[in-house]
Amino acid sequence: MTTNTHIGTRITTHINTKATLLTIVKYALLTALAIVMFGPVLTAILGSIRTTGEFLTTPFGLPKTGIHWENYTKILADTSFWIAFKNSLLLATGVPVLVVLLSSMLAFVLARVEFFGKGLVFNLLTLGLLFPITVAILPIFIQIRQLGLINNLWGVILPMVAFGLPGSTVILRGFFRSIPSELEDASYIDGCTTFGFFRYILLPISRPALAAVATLQVIAAWNEYFLPLLILLAEPASWPLPLGIMQFQGQFGSDWAGIMAYVTLLMIPAVIFYLFTERYIVTGLTGGELKG
Amino acid sequence: MSVPRYRVLPRSSSEIERDKRNREINKGLTVLAFVLPGMLVFILFLVIPVVQSLQFSLYDWNGFGPLEKFLGIGNYQRMFADKIFQMSFQHSLAIVVLSLALQLPLALGLALLVGRGKLPGRNLYRAAFFIPYVFSEVVTAIIWMYVYHPTSGLVNVFFSSIIPNFEFQTWLGNRDTSLVAVFFVITWKYFGLHMILYMAGLQGVPKDLEEAARIDGASEIDVLRYVTLPMMGSTIRMTIYLSVLGSFQQFVLVWTLTKGGPVNSTELLVTYMYKYGITRFYLGYGAAIAVVLFLTTLAFSLGYQRIVMRQDYVSEVA
Numbered sequence: 001m002t003t004n005t006h007i008g009t010r011i012t013t014h015i016n017t018k019a020t021l022l023t024i025v026k027y028a029l030l031t032a033l034a035i036v037m038f039g040p041v042l043t044a045i046l047g048s049i050r051t052t053g054e055f056l057t058t059p060f061g062l063p064k065t066g067i068h069w070e071n072y073t074k075i076l077a078d079t080s081f082w083i084a085f086k087n088s089l090l091l092a093t094g095v096p097v098l099v100v101l102l103s104s105m106l107a108f109v110l111a112r113v114e115f116f117g118k119g120l121v122f123n124l125l126t127l128g129l130l131f132p133i134t135v136a137i138l139p140i141f142i143q144i145r146q147l148g149l150i151n152n153l154w155g156v157i158l159p160m161v162a163f164g165l166p167g168s169t170v171i172l173r174g175f176f177r178s179i180p181s182e183l184e185d186a187s188y189i190d191g192c193t194t195f196g197f198f199r200y201i202l203l204p205i206s207r208p209a210l211a212a213v214a215t216l217q218v219i220a221a222w223n224e225y226f227l228p229l230l231i232l233l234a235e236p237a238s239w240p241l242p243l244g245i246m247q248f249q250g251q252f253g254s255d256w257a258g259i260m261a262y263v264t265l266l267m268i269p270a271v272i273f274y275l276f277t278e279r280y281i282v283t284g285l286t287g288g289e290l291k292g
Numbered sequence: 293m294s295v296p297r298y299r300v301l302p303r304s305s306s307e308i309e310r311d312k313r314n315r316e317i318n319k320g321l322t323v324l325a326f327v328l329p330g331m332l333v334f335i336l337f338l339v340i341p342v343v344q345s346l347q348f349s350l351y352d353w354n355g356f357g358p359l360e361k362f363l364g365i366g367n368y369q370r371m372f373a374d375k376i377f378q379m380s381f382q383h384s385l386a387i388v389v390l391s392l393a394l395q396l397p398l399a400l401g402l403a404l405l406v407g408r409g410k411l412p413g414r415n416l417y418r419a420a421f422f423i424p425y426v427f428s429e430v431v432t433a434i435i436w437m438y439v440y441h442p443t444s445g446l447v448n449v450f451f452s453s454i455i456p457n458f459e460f461q462t463w464l465g466n467r468d469t470s471l472v473a474v475f476f477v478i479t480w481k482y483f484g485l486h487m488i489l490y491m492a493g494l495q496g497v498p499k500d501l502e503e504a505a506r507i508d509g510a511s512e513i514d515v516l517r518y519v520t521l522p523m524m525g526s527t528i529r530m531t532i533y534l535s536v537l538g539s540f541q542q543f544v545l546v547w548t549l550t551k552g553g554p555v556n557s558t559e560l561l562v563t564y565m566y567k568y569g570i571t572r573f574y575l576g577y578g579a580a581i582a583v584v585l586f587l588t589t590l591a592f593s594l595g596y597q598r599i600v601m602r603q604d605y606v607s608e609v610a
């Protein structure tokens with residue numbers, strides 16, 4: 001009996017030291033990686049409050065000649081920044097609103113209504129999943145030109161919506177299918193129309209899934225560069241921020257402090273957005289499997 | 293004691309028929325109103341452009357005027373004979389292989405470390421690894437141009453502080469290092485996505501199953517090898533799929549960092565298409581590149597879904 005307890009304690013201590021060691025290794029590894037991840041971001045932020053001269057002599061360090069806010073005020077005083085900001089906001093609202101609207105309607109009929117041609121619509125959409133926007137970028141450009149939408153934000157919004165639809169529809173369809181059909185039957189017995197059920201019951205209870213789809217589209221639209229590059233390049237007043245910063249970088253190539261200020265100005269909204277929507281981003285990316 | 297009794301009033305069969313018809317019409321209109329707008333945008337800006345790609349690729353066309361100079365497969369012959377195209381294809385393949393060999397295992401390892409258990413601060417680490425995913429490619433590329441700066445970049449300073457007599461490198465400007473440097477940035481930006489997916493997959497692994505294996509005397513490695521990883525199979529197959537497709541479509545990061553240079557050493561399929569098709573107005577040629585890119589990814593998609601991911605679709609049959 002006594003020997004048993006003795007062996008028991010010995011094993012526990014052994015496991016404990018091993019576990020502590022493992023935890024230390026874990027943390028060391030994670031911290032090293034976190035430094036690699038944050039190092040570039042931190043350098044950019046530090047670079048934005050120092051002068052380019054300071055960067056060139058000592059690349060990584062705290063500002064020695066005070067904080068140089070003029071790197072920021074220079075950009076913020078320029079109307080072209082605010083025009084780009086406004087254009088980015090328009091893209092980042094237009095695209096998600098249209099994608100959520102159209103894909104929720106499509107997903108609803110695909111998930112819950114039997115109709116002629118349903119298989120065709122669904123197959124066409126899933127086939128669309130295989131087409132990244134890059135492979136069709138050229139004919140899209142031609143199509144947009146034929147419609148007279150060159151240098152017009154709609155020329156970016158509409159193709160982005162078209163390419164955002166398949167994925168969003170598939171996610172929402174899965175979600176809509178998981179809603180019990182008793183709910184639908186009950187609403188019909190109470191006199192709801194098909195549209196009524198969609199509008200007043202399905203959409204409100206699907207808010208998390210809709211938010212997930214919308215969030216991913218906000219990120220995509222806010223960051224999109226290739227389409228604006230082709231469609232908006234000739235008209236500076238229509239540039240969104242990614243085009244704006246490339247232009248700024250091309251024009252002031254050696255003004256690293258200014259460029260880093262611009263970069264930081266673009267990172268801040270992204271980080272704030274991430275902090276507020278992390279749950280939805282993760283839900284959207286994982287199809288709702290990971291919580292918290 | 294009177295039990296309330298309800299009685300359904302008899303209705304004529306024509307009344308019932310009319311109601312049914314009305315409901316059918318109502319449903320039909322709803323379906324039409326719901327399907328049309330979405331499909332219109334989808335067909336106009338996705339289906340038609342993709343089909344047009346095929347058509348344009350058969351012509352010598354600068355994007356203006358009618359399609360007249362029919363070349364047949366001429367664009368394709370020229371492309372396959374072009375050394376730079378061959379290089380671009382190889383570089384794209386290299387990015388695919390590197391992503392599968394390095395990026396995914398890294399993401400998986402980290403997901404196993406921070407994805408479960410009560411490790412304090414795990415949310416913080418998760419955020420640190422994932423946040424670059426929400427940055428735009430352009431911002432990411434510019435930050436890394438700064439970090440790779442040939443005389444003052446963080447990377448050079450870091451290496452020179454740990455390696456004596458380290459010579460500063462022009463990481464992006466040197467043909468020997470550029471592709472690896474670009475790949476590093478791709479990993480930095482995207483492995484967080486895969487990590488998040490693995491973390492989701494991990495939540496689907498029942499803890500008691502692993503516990504049972506441990507009680508039966510399996511070592512931690514065995515538990516991982518025979519229980520955890522097989523249970524995450526569908527997630528792993530999914531990330532491989534996303535990673536391959538994503539690697540083939542890389543453009544903005546590389547274009548901003550190197551424009552495919554120096555001397556085409558970071559030329560990928562999409563930068564090749566943009567540089568040699570679009571900016572030079574050889575739109576027919578560009579379309580042919582797009583078609584090859586598309587057929588490559590399509591062949592992979594269909595093959596992979598048929599052979600590898602098939603087992604994951606059992607519950608998803610429509």
